[in-house]
Amino acid sequence: MKNRLNQAEEGKLTQKLRAEENRLEKLAKRLGIDWDIIQVLRDTYEELIRARKSYNRTEIRNCQNNIETLRQSLLGGDIDTDELQEVAERCEKVAELRWELENQLESQVEIPPRQ
Numbered sequence: 001m002k003n004r005l006n007q008a009e010e011g012k013l014t015q016k017l018r019a020e021e022n023r024l025e026k027l028a029k030r031l032g033i034d035w036d037i038i039q040v041l042r043d044t045y046e047e048l049i050r051a052r053k054s055y056n057r058t059e060i061r062n063c064q065n066n067i068e069t070l071r072q073s074l075l076g077g078d079i080d081t082d083e084l085q086e087v088a089e090r091c092e093k094v095a096e097l098r099w100e101l102e103n104q105l106e107s108q109v110e111i112p113p114r115q
């Protein structure tokens with residue numbers, strides 16, 4: 001029963017993640033943002049989430065600085081601040097969902113007892 005519940009939760013998370021990634025991809029395409037930059041921004045948000053969970057202040061600051069640098073580079077183009085904020089929020093949401101799904105999958109992995 002618990003396994004089916006975990007699978008259902010995993011399915012919902014996967015569905016949410018795909019939908020959010022799709023929205024992000026469409027937004028990036030509409031704004032003409034290179035997908036490589038989006039991936040770096042998303043991955044940096046994921047690193048920020050991990051740093052926050054582990055209370056690593058140095059890594060939190062590093063991630064925030066990297067995010068700010070990426071945002072500034074995007075502002076140099078034709079993207080206005082509201083559009084940039086939406087991109088950042090979507091990247092962060094995707095990163096959160098990826099982290100959540102990863103944790104969900106890790107919790108299902110059974111560690112064999114030591115012998």
